[in-house]
Amino acid sequence: MLDDSRRVIVEIKSVAKHYGEGDARVDALRNLDLKVHAGEVVALLGPSGSGKTTLLNIIGCIIDPSKGQVSLDGEMVYDNKWLRGDLRRLRLDKIGFIFQAHNLLPFLNATDNVALVLQLAGKTAAQAQARAVELLAYLEVGNRARAMPALLSGGEAQRVAIARALANSPRIILADEPTAALDSKRAGIVMDLLRKLAAEQEACIIAVTHDEKILDRFDRLFNLRDGRLEDIIGDAR
Amino acid sequence: MNLAFRDVRHNLFRFLLTCLGLGLLMTVVLAMMGIYNGLVADALNIVKAPQADLWVVEADTQGPFAEASQVPNATRDAVARLYGVTQAGSITYQTVEAPFEGATMRLYVIGYERGRLGGPQTITEGRGLQASHFEMVADSKTGLTPGETLMLGRNRFAVVGLVRDTMNSGGDPAVFLTLADAQVLQTQLAPPAARVQAARGGTAPGGATVAALIARLDPSVDPRSVAQTVRQWKHLSALTQAEQEDILIQSVVDKARKQIGLFLGILLTVSAVVIALIIYTMTMEKLKQIATLKLIGAPDRVIIGLIVQQSVALGAVGLTLGLGLILLVKDYFPRRVLLEPVNALALTGIILVVCVLASGLGVRAALKVDPATALGG
Numbered sequence: 349m350l351d352d353s354r355r356v357i358v359e360i361k362s363v364a365k366h367y368g369e370g371d372a373r374v375d376a377l378r379n380l381d382l383k384v385h386a387g388e389v390v391a392l393l394g395p396s397g398s399g400k401t402t403l404l405n406i407i408g409c410i411i412d413p414s415k416g417q418v419s420l421d422g423e424m425v426y427d428n429k430w431l432r433g434d435l436r437r438l439r440l441d442k443i444g445f446i447f448q449a450h451n452l453l454p455f456l457n458a459t460d461n462v463a464l465v466l467q468l469a470g471k472t473a474a475q476a477q478a479r480a481v482e483l484l485a486y487l488e489v490g491n492r493a494r495a496m497p498a499l500l501s502g503g504e505a506q507r508v509a510i511a512r513a514l515a516n517s518p519r520i521i522l523a524d525e526p527t528a529a530l531d532s533k534r535a536g537i538v539m540d541l542l543r544k545l546a547a548e549q550e551a552c553i554i555a556v557t558h559d560e561k562i563l564d565r566f567d568r569l570f571n572l573r574d575g576r577l578e579d580i581i582g583d584a585r
Numbered sequence: 586m587n588l589a590f591r592d593v594r595h596n597l598f599r600f601l602l603t604c605l606g607l608g609l610l611m612t613v614v615l616a617m618m619g620i621y622n623g624l625v626a627d628a629l630n631i632v633k634a635p636q637a638d639l640w641v642v643e644a645d646t647q648g649p650f651a652e653a654s655q656v657p658n659a660t661r662d663a664v665a666r667l668y669g670v671t672q673a674g675s676i677t678y679q680t681v682e683a684p685f686e687g688a689t690m691r692l693y694v695i696g697y698e699r700g701r702l703g704g705p706q707t708i709t710e711g712r713g714l715q716a717s718h719f720e721m722v723a724d725s726k727t728g729l730t731p732g733e734t735l736m737l738g739r740n741r742f743a744v745v746g747l748v749r750d751t752m753n754s755g756g757d758p759a760v761f762l763t764l765a766d767a768q769v770l771q772t773q774l775a776p777p778a779a780r781v782q783a784a785r786g787g788t789a790p791g792g793a794t795v796a797a798l799i800a801r802l803d804p805s806v807d808p809r810s811v812a813q814t815v816r817q818w819k820h821l822s823a824l825t826q827a828e829q830e831d832i833l834i835q836s837v838v839d840k841a842r843k844q845i846g847l848f849l850g851i852l853l854t855v856s857a858v859v860i861a862l863i864i865y866t867m868t869m870e871k872l873k874q875i876a877t878l879k880l881i882g883a884p885d886r887v888i889i890g891l892i893v894q895q896s897v898a899l900g901a902v903g904l905t906l907g908l909g910l911i912l913l914v915k916d917y918f919p920r921r922v923l924l925e926p927v928n929a930l931a932l933t934g935i936i937l938v939v940c941v942l943a944s945g946l947g948v949r950a951a952l953k954v955d956p957a958t959a960l961g962g
Contacts (some may be wrong), residue, residue, distance in 0.1 A: 355760075357688065385618075401957075402961065404960065405957050405960065408880070408960075409953075410880070410956050410957045410960070411957060436879065436882045436883070436884060437882060437884075439880065439881070440882025441882075445880055445881060445959075445960070447959060447960060451873070451874075451877045451959055453874055453878075454595065454874070455588070455591045455592040455594070455595035455596070456586075456588075456591055460586060460591070463586065464586060464588075464881075464883075465881050465882065467586055467882055468881070468882055468884075468887070469882070472793065473586065474618045496595075512881070524960045
């Protein structure tokens with residue numbers, strides 16, 4: 349069962365998001381409450397338009413909620429307005445993103461894709477390169493460190509993307525369909541890896557997914573429907 | 586980590602191809618600048634060549650370059666005796682067409698008195714005129730070489746020397762003849778016409794007039810005061826060297842200069858639009874990557890640097906290619922292409938400004954990109 353004594357990494361309270369006004373108003377999220385603890389791996393499920401991506405974007409400080417409170421890693425960052433001026437720096441320090449299509453920069457090799465976020469965070473080029481090589485080796489793609497993204501297989505590219513997401517040791521990893529481009533075997537490997545990393549780094553992982561093959565790898569499953577967190581399906585483990 | 590350099594290296598072939606296109610455009614811009622300069626320089630060269638301080642011309646005319654001017658040759662001695670005049674010479678100018686190796690060559694004939702003002706200043710090959718008749722010194726643009734001969738009117742002239750960059754405002758290369766030969770060429774009729782003239786009892790037009798008299802003055806003398814003295818002779822007018830140059834620029838080459846200047850302006854505008862379009866397209870192709878950069882926390886300066894640095898690199902490489910290309914081909918242009926370092930510097934400044942302004946469009950598009958675009962899959 350879930351151990352609620354663990355530190356809360358993501359906490360959102362009464363968060364709502366609507367687009368448009370009057371007759372054109374669409375409520376994407378309605379008064380959502382959510383807590384995700386350190387080491388937890390949770391999935392956001394739901395049909396298209398249910399608000400999964402909107403929720404992910406709000407946690408990722410990419411879009412503004414219409415109201416509510418958002419707290420990340422113990423820091424209140426939104427209370428009916430953003431409390432931090434530099435949201436990009438906040439993302440750089442606290443959040444790692446994993447994309448459906450890995451989104452590696454095509455003009456940087458695997459190592460440099462990982463090293464870039466480290467340099468953006470202030471590491472020297474040498475420190476960034478060393479840490480990137482170490483991470484790639486840990487994710488078992490060290491032999492592809494100098495390869496350009498176009499020459500990586502889907503699984504290798506996704507591991508490099510994970511290495512990039514983990515580079516600054518973020519406390520929150522947001523993943524958008526992280527296994528959509530992988531076969532079931534590789535999807536399982538990636539999810540096991542994410543679970544391992546979440547446990548080791550005391551980070552939480554929030555993933556949007558439609559991939560039923562990997563649902564057993566999540567600690568909790570949230571079903572979003574019509575902008576509401578309708579149901580906690582349960583602790584899948 | 587320089588993202589602009591990495592992106593260029595990743596798409597090197599496409600980048601170089603774009604630079605080549607831009608370089609060709611820069612070649613045309615530089616060629617127009619060179620032609621513009623050449624036009625003015627050629628026009629001034631011909632008037633500066635005699636190294637005169639004063640031009641004595643027919644009354645109420647603007648001198649031999651702007652309109653026809655006839656001055657009695659004998660007046661040269663009177664001018665030479667004016668206070669402050671150290672040297673004086675007679676000079677004629679005319680444009681002729683001469684057959685050479687199956688084609689027609691258009692030449693600007695300058696007649697001068699050997700040992701007096703008006704002759705070629707620097708002989709680059711061969712020697713100056715020594716014989717009284719039938720020798721010529723030609724501009725190298727004629728393609729003639731010392732030892733070759735050329736029919737001018739009814740006489741054959743031997744090329745004895747070459748000069749460079751001496752041509753009229755129309756770009757016709759100059760040849761220097763003795764004054765006597767030039768006057769004969771100017772007035773001699775074709776044999777049938779001469780016979781008709783003789784049958785009518787007329788006399789052949791004589792060689793008693795020249796286009797202008799030129800004088801060099803003592804440095805302590807004000808050319809304007811000497812010119813004023815000459816104007817007291819009612820049949821003559823006088824222009825200082827500066828006035829002669831002004832007339833040439835203002836009235837003779839002004840329209841051509843404006844035409845080329847306007848064309849140059851249009852070319853620069855087209856270049857600016859092309860650069861802006863290239864940079865904008867390059868940025869639009871990278872929007873997803875820019876969204877990813879924003880999402881992973883890259884500050885705006887990193888994104889702006891990526892676009893502006895690529896834009897400036899594109900302009901710099903294009904300009905370098907353009908400069909190299911024009912330096913390679915400029916001597917093959919029919920008119921002189923005169924490039925000064927200041928032209929390259931001015932164009933570098935213009936291209937730099939254009940690149941930075943053009944990248945503004947791309948930067949604007951990049952800064953508006955929603956980082957959520959990267960999450961869209």
